[in-house]
Every structure is written in structure tokens, then in C-alpha cells.
Amino acid sequence: MSKIRVAVVGCGSISKHRHIPEYAGNPNVELVAFCDVIMERAEHYAGQYGAKAYTDYNEMLKAEKPDAVSVCTPNVLHAPVAIAAVNAGAHVLVEKPMATTEAEGLAMIEAARKNGVYLMVGHNQRLMPPHVKAKQLLESGKMGKVLTFRTSFGHPGPEGWSIDGRDSWFFRKEEAIMGAMGDLGVHKSDLIRWLLDDEVVDVAAFVNTLHKEGTDVDDNATCVLRMKSGTIGTLVASWTYYKGGDNSTVLWCENGVMKIGTDPDDQVIVELRDGSVEKYKVGAMATNEKQTTSGVIDEFVQCLVTKTPPRISGEEGLKSLNVILAAFESQDTKKVISLS
Structure with missing residues (x-):
């Protein structure tokens, strides 16, 4: 089976400690792109994993066409980035809180449904x-x-x-x-x-x-x-x-x-x-202080490999x-x- 091509948007602490190392440790994943408003942060990981670095997520989605995207941005960007990613045909794992309003959450769920992709929320x-x-x-x-x-x-x-x-x-x-x-x-x-x-x-x-x-x-x-x-x-x-x-x-x-x-x-x-x-x-x-594997990344990848809708779905994230x-x-x- 070909590997799942993953892009990470937002290269701060949650990416550094959880998303990136857990994707890197998963045999089913290839990290293809990193995006951050600070180019050096994206370049740091791109260099490490032989991926591409971007500062604009729309540009990244168009150029790379990733299979899946982790959204690890500030809260206010969760909905716009997630919606852009699902509209580009990517499955999305979004950090919590999934959105900042109920309307945003509903729009994310609807966009994922319309595009036939999974939306999972990082409630570890x-x-x-x-x-x-x-x-x-x-x-x-x-x-x-x-x-x-x-x-x-x-x-x-x-x-x-x-x-x-x-x-x-x-x-x-x-x-x-x-x-x-x-x-x-x-x-x-x-x-x-x-x-x-x-x-x-x-x-x-x-x-x-x-x-x-x-x-x-x-x-x-x-x-x-x-x-x-x-x-x-x-x-x-x-x-x-x-x-x-x-x-x-x-x-x-x-x-x-x-x-x-x-x-x-x-x-x-x-x-x-x-x-x-x-x-x-x-x-x-x-x-x-003490990072143990969160389990979220493996759970997300498992959903994609087995084509099983995520248990920690957008609907669940919205209720929380x-x-x-x-x-x-x-x-x-x-x-x-x-x-x-």
C-alpha cells in the first residue's frame, strides 16, 4: 500500500511534541509538507523529513495535494484551514478546540461530508x-x-x-x-x-x-x-x-x-x-513535562488505512x-x- 502523504499546518509546540514525531514514527505515513507563518520553522522540519516548506497553506494544498492534513494553528485558524484542506480533498485532524464558534464547527463538518473525507478532532x-x-x-x-x-x-x-x-x-x-x-x-x-x-x-x-x-x-x-x-x-x-x-x-x-x-x-x-x-x-x-504518545495520530492514521470513520469525529468535537x-x-x- 502506498503511504499516506501528510502535511502539517502550524509548526509550534503541539506539532513539535506530538503530531510530527508521531507521524514520523508511523510506518504508513510520509511527511510531505510543513506550513508555518514563520518560514524557518517550516524549513526546519522540511529539512529533517525531506519535505517541502510553505508559509501559505492554500499554496501548499494546491502544490502538494496531501492525502491528510494536521491543523495545529492558533484557534482562530482551525476552521478556515480545515475547510480549505477538506475542500482540497484531504482528510483532516484538527487540534482542539475544533473551532471558536458553533457555526464554524458546523461548516467544518458539512465541508468534510460534502467532500467525502474524514474530520477528526485531537481530543486525546x-x-x-x-x-x-x-x-x-x-x-x-x-x-x-x-x-x-x-x-x-x-x-x-x-x-x-x-x-x-x-x-x-x-x-x-x-x-x-x-x-x-x-x-x-x-x-x-x-x-x-x-x-x-x-x-x-x-x-x-x-x-x-x-x-x-x-x-x-x-x-x-x-x-x-x-x-x-x-x-x-x-x-x-x-x-x-x-x-x-x-x-x-x-x-x-x-x-x-x-x-x-x-x-x-x-x-x-x-x-x-x-x-x-x-x-x-x-x-x-x-x-x-513528560510526553508520552498521545495516541491521536495513530488513531487518525488507522482510520485512513482501514477506511473507518473516526470515533472522535467533528460531531463529537462540536458537542464538547x-x-x-x-x-x-x-x-x-x-x-x-x-x-x-
């Missing part, structure tokens, strides 16, 4: 071993119904992660549109929907800029979510966990409690009401995005926002 939390294990345990029925939950994702902020440090697009509202919620919160809205096999119906939230200076993107959010099943819980996203990151979820269920990512050694801990405790060592979650958009609306209106 579904693929992390602790979360996969937790879902298996929930599906086994041993926990009974999930009654309440809290899920949190925080780190010290993008200045330590982004290739541009404090000058990163992450802090520029016109490019980022949203801050910690787009970076981290949307990962957790996606996780909780998938983990509980449930949809969010009501959102109340405080979304603020508490500590990052010189920016008006949100650096903290605390949201209360009500699920279709009646389960209620909190979702927290933060860029001010200066003492170290947190990517943990606790589920209080009829038959006990499940703790995911709360312990460095036992990634999933189940404490049942009968007093028994089960601990599972299933492999750590990827963090900014809509939770975050509702949180901003709740902050603005001081009301509980219902999702249809």
Missing part, C-alpha cells in the same frame, strides 16, 4: 490508558450509576509550553479567542461526555482572567454541569496551577468512588462501599466545544445555559 483524553480503563470499569456496571463528579485540568500556563513562551498566540485574544477553556476545559468536557456516555444539558460557570497579566483570555474557569441522566458535577480548567499540573477526575457512584489520575503510581483507584479497594497501574497520562461556549455565555449573562 479518550485515548489515555487511565481513562480507557476507567470507562471499562464503568461499563462493567460494578460502580452502579455515577451520581456526581469533579474533573479538573490545570497547569502553570502556556508560557512554559508554547514555542513562543510569554509572547505566544495563546495570550492574544484575537488569535486564541479563548484561553484555559479552549486549551484544557474542552478536553474535560469531551472526556466527561465520553466517560459517562452522557450529554451535558445545563452549564453554569465562572470564567475569568485571575492572574495572567497583559492578556484578556481566561486563565481560570469553574463550571457546574448537569448531564442528561441527572448526574451533576464540576469541571475546572486553570492556567495558574503553578505548583504543578492536575489532570484528575473523581466519580462518586452508587457503589463507591473512582479516582482517576489522583495518584502518581496507581492511575485508577476504585474504593467500593463494602470496604474493598482496587488499584490499577495502567500507564501514565501524557503531560507537557458547545459545552465550553455555554460556559462563556453563562459567565457573560450570569445565567444557567441550557444546551439543546
